[in-house]
Amino acid sequence: MAKFNPPANFSFEKPTEWPDWKQRFERYRIATKLDKDDGKVQVSCLIYAMGAEAENIFKSFTFAAVEDRDKIEIVMAKYDEYFFPRRNVIHERACFHQRVQRPGEKAESFIRAFYELSEHCEFGVTREEHIRDRIVVGIMDKELSRKLQLMSDLTLTLTIQNVRQSEEVAAQVCLQGDTTAARKTLETLEGLEGVEVFMDDILVYGVTMEEHDARLNKVMRRIESTGLKLSKEKCSLRQSQLRFLGHLIDRSGDCTRCEPDMCDEATRRVVAQIPLLKTPAGPREPALWPSRLKEEYGALIRAVELNKASDSDWFRLESNSDGTKWSGVCWVIHELLKYELQLEVQLTVTYPTTAPDLVLPQLEGKTAKMYSGGKICLTEHFHPLWARNQPRFGIAHALALGLGPWLAVEDPRGPLRPEREVHNYHKILLLLCHRGLREVCSISVFPRDQQEVEIR
Numbered sequence: 001m002a003k004f005n006p007p008a009n010f011s012f013e014k015p016t017e018w019p020d021w022k023q024r025f026e027r028y029r030i031a032t033k034l035d036k037d038d039g040k041v042q043v044s045c046l047i048y049a050m051g052a053e054a055e056n057i058f059k060s061f062t063f064a065a066v067e068d069r070d071k072i073e074i075v076m077a078k079y080d081e082y083f084f085p086r087r088n089v090i091h092e093r094a095c096f097h098q099r100v101q102r103p104g105e106k107a108e109s110f111i112r113a114f115y116e117l118s119e120h121c122e123f124g125v126t127r128e129e130h131i132r133d134r135i136v137v138g139i140m141d142k143e144l145s146r147k148l149q150l151m152s153d154l155t156l157t158l159t160i161q162n163v164r165q166s167e168e169v170a171a172q173v174c175l176q177g178d179t180t181a182a183r184k185t186l187e188t189l190e191g192l193e194g195v196e197v198f199m200d201d202i203l204v205y206g207v208t209m210e211e212h213d214a215r216l217n218k219v220m221r222r223i224e225s226t227g228l229k230l231s232k233e234k235c236s237l238r239q240s241q242l243r244f245l246g247h248l249i250d251r252s253g254d255c256t257r258c259e260p261d262m263c264d265e266a267t268r269r270v271v272a273q274i275p276l277l278k279t280p281a282g283p284r285e286p287a288l289w290p291s292r293l294k295e296e297y298g299a300l301i302r303a304v305e306l307n308k309a310s311d312s313d314w315f316r317l318e319s320n321s322d323g324t325k326w327s328g329v330c331w332v333i334h335e336l337l338k339y340e341l342q343l344e345v346q347l348t349v350t351y352p353t354t355a356p357d358l359v360l361p362q363l364e365g366k367t368a369k370m371y372s373g374g375k376i377c378l379t380e381h382f383h384p385l386w387a388r389n390q391p392r393f394g395i396a397h398a399l400a401l402g403l404g405p406w407l408a409v410e411d412p413r414g415p416l417r418p419e420r421e422v423h424n425y426h427k428i429l430l431l432l433c434h435r436g437l438r439e440v441c442s443i444s445v446f447p448r449d450q451q452e453v454e455i456r
Helices: 015-031 039-050 052-059 066-070 071-084 089-098 105-119 124-138 143-148 155-177 180-188 209-226 265-272 289-309 376-389 393-410
Strands: 195-198 202-205 239-245 248-250 315-317 325-334 335-347 357-359
Touching: 015 071, 039 052, 039 066, 039 071, 052 071, 052 393, 089 105, 089 124, 105 124, 105 155, 124 143, 124 155, 143 155, 143 357, 180 209, 195 209, 265 393, 289 357, 289 393, 315 335, 315 393, 325 393, 376 393
Parallel strands: none
Antiparallel strands: 195 202, 239 248, 315 325, 325 335, 335 357
């Protein structure tokens, strides 16, 4: 008969691994026919396999009868109670019902989480029904959620099948990209002087109104001949200045210098609507930190609402249990391709006196020159801005006034691959200009060649 080694010693620093270790020992018992031996032998093998610390724990157990010390099932149950005290069913069910699909989370991981969370909820024969209901309610695809809610004969198997298929279809669509109209527009207007096409946006400029009108007529004739259609509500004609992606572009096609008093008024209004924080407390002040966190969440929620209202949804963020580390993703569009970057926001022990650390792990290790000025704008411009406004600034302000300009000048090409192609250029990000940030470029190079951007 083959010989089997017992599982490695149990790691008592990780009590949550006890069920897995216990299962391996059970298989070892069966494979070696240890389960046929006397109970005293089995208990001794169990304690020996677990390690020296198991002996001390065994001595602390109390048994109803002396002979129970030699019964493997009773000893196993005692270790179960030691590593896992009696569970609070109400808490277990609360965790189960509060679980929703997180941004970027795959369907498989989301579904598996409900099976794990429901294990100790004591649902009994209705377990599958509860899992089905939570999947339907918790998925991020609300259109699919409404569709599933209308199915009277919906089962857990059918629910999982629909969620997986929806994710697969969405992934295929994202990989293909909905750029047909944008490319057709670019091809149609290619070669026309004074015309720039950015996804579904067409910019026509001229030094004089006569030059502008002549170029506009050529554009309209080209569009008419190819059958393209424009949205009348979105057309803005014969403007001396145009607000585009947070910049003021004049009739020559140049971006207006972003002097302190010349920032885009719309940008000013958006930033002004993010509430300032009142509680001057950091993580080292446990009494006041919950109040500060509440204000941080309020400011972030408001920032997200403003972004979505302006069709500029560009980041997702979640915090750890104590609110000192936030992680998620942010998006930037470069040359018609959408790049997804991992994002980490770390609060130092001196926060909010010092600004939070904004980290893009996929870009770490690059030199300052390779950052194309993006990283520099944090230390040279945003950090002084934070110092003048702390503790009123929070994480939402750091994203808007620090991360936003960084992404605006960062070239995402190189080690990164485009996550997908997109059709709506407005989803690039909420491009914010702030004190000390100047952009020197013309419409012919912005934003396609972001290496032309200088930070002074």
